[in-house]
Amino acid sequence: MRRIAAAILLVCLLVAAVDAVQIVEFCPDPYLAGDLDEYLVIEGRGVLDGYVFSDGEGGFRFPPGTRIDGRVVVARSGPAFEQTHGYLPDFEIEGRTPAVPDVIQSGNLQMANQGDELFIYHGTTLVQKVAWPGDVRPREGQIHYLENGIWDPRPLGIGQSRFGPETFEGVEVTAFVAPDCSQEAFLSAVSSAEREILANVYEFTDPTIADALIGARERGVEVTVLLEGGPVGGISPEERAVAGALNRSGIVVLAMETTDLAHAKYRYNHAKYLVIDGETVLLGSENFKPGGYPAPGLQGNRGWVVILEDPDLAAYFREVFLIDAAGGDIVPLEGTAAELYTPWAPTYAVEFGPCRAEDARVTVVLSPDTSALILDLIEGAEESIAIEQAYITNETRYELNPYLAAAINASRRGVVVQILLDSAWFNTEDDADNDEMVAVINRIAAAEGLPLEARLADIEANNLAKIHNKGVIVDGRAVLVSSINWNANSPAFNREAGVIIEHPAIAAYYTAVFLDDWNASKGSGAGAAPGPDRLKIILAACILVWLIGLYLYRRRRT
Known part of the structure; x- marks a missing residue:
């Protein structure tokens, strides 16, 4: 009986882990030429074996045994990401520096600027889908982020801070x-x-x-x-x-x-x-x-x-x-x-x-x-x-x-x-x-x-x-x-x-x-202090009043 309960608990924990892993931030349209600094952030806990991240055309998975405990940053290019953000990502898609481990590619995952989708699969199960336009509105330099289940509660640009109320x-x-x-x-x-x-x-x-x-x-x-x-x-x-x-x-x-x-x-x-x-x-x-x-x-x-x-x-x-x-x-x-x-x-x-x-x-x-x-x-x-x-x-x-x-x-x-x-x-x-x-x-x-x-x-x-x-x-x-x-x-x-x-x-x-x-x-x-247009109107009115007065004066004289 205890073995059955333990097995049920293990299954529940695995299901919870599937639910916990999600994309919480991404930037498909950064400022650098060629968008080599585009990236996504994955959040969750546990082993990432069996997870595939895709845009429908290409994708990647993590090396076997890779664990996540919080947030993991995946960029197209480590050096390009560092140039924009001042630090290296956790993984890169296109191997450009020995200092950053590579994900395992399948095809070419490259986020389109104006319209695309991101998917997370665990085995054959779709865990998450994010689409733009749709879930977020695309704009150059925009970082899209998930907060309390809501995408982009406010605009956030590259390099900007995320201070909370204090x-x-x-x-x-x-x-x-x-x-x-x-x-x-x-x-x-x-x-x-x-x-x-x-x-x-x-x-x-x-x-x-x-x-x-x-x-x-x-x-x-x-x-x-x-x-x-x-x-x-x-x-x-x-x-x-x-x-x-x-x-x-x-x-x-x-x-x-x-x-x-x-x-x-x-x-x-x-x-x-x-x-x-x-x-x-x-x-x-x-x-x-x-x-x-x-x-x-x-x-x-x-x-x-x-x-x-x-x-x-x-x-x-x-x-x-x-x-x-x-x-x-x-x-x-x-x-x-x-x-x-x-x-x-x-x-x-x-x-x-x-x-x-x-x-x-x-x-x-x-x-x-x-x-x-x-x-x-x-x-x-x-x-x-x-x-x-x-x-x-x-x-x-x-x-x-x-x-x-x-x-x-x-x-x-x-x-x-x-x-x-x-x-x-x-x-x-x-x-x-x-x-x-x-x-x-x-x-x-x-x-x-x-x-x-x-x-x-x-x-x-x-x-x-x-x-x-x-x-x-x-x-x-x-x-x-x-x-x-x-x-x-x-x-x-x-x-x-x-x-x-x-x-x-x-x-x-x-x-x-x-x-x-x-x-x-x-x-x-x-x-209201008179601006240039108002001054012209006032001047014209004064001239008009002066002309009318002059006309009436002359009529009285005749």
């Missing part, structure tokens, strides 16, 4: 805003550094920040700066001058860009943060530019920034930085010897100082890794949502931005929603930007009788250069501070960084700043 308790937070007190807080954080500063930022043109980092380097702090290598409009002469000054001081300046060795990990490296001494993180909506960190009493952008003091949170961001700053897409950025200068700015009456709070709960939001947390934040609102954004664009002509759609849906269940958008001419001059978006939101609110209102910020009334913020406040308890714009690209394809801070004092602080901007912007079209 929350940190007991964080000390200093909240501040641009233009009021951003420079003072930033310089104070840099001056506290004793060992290391890691800076990741989209654009860097501020001479004052450059001088602060140079000063840190001169007192022995190791400083590394990572920039976007291809920002919109290209790297400016001002940024080249800053890079040159940093280079000459011994600071390492790197750029993320597509090279001969690797494709850029992200469409844009758009994050804006510092990691200081592995203990502190400074993070926000602002680039390292004079408009984001103006001297006290000078005009600049409206932006939100925080300093977060917690070694575990800082370790998380340090790991993000080190992963992003490695690989074939990272190159030294050589600057120029041009003189640094700070452009003139109007004066500004400071209203807000920093706000410090202890024992905050902080959840990290990374794009594209965990940007879905923003949806969770909005969908969890019960009473109020305040949104201040540089701009909001829809996914398609017929599909609302998902964050905006979630906010509108929240208003349908009674949540009071306020949306404030920038009104600078470059965000209002076209046929489908902020002024049209405000009109659309308010039409929906009026048609359905919702507690929902959108406004254009009156930047003249509040003496701001522009709204550059990417912030959300929910229920007066949680605040999103981030670099994540509300468009189709930023959450899904950029490297972005943000945090959701849960603390009543921090929420109250940013609510006061938001309401100051909101109350100065009564009326949905208030403060």
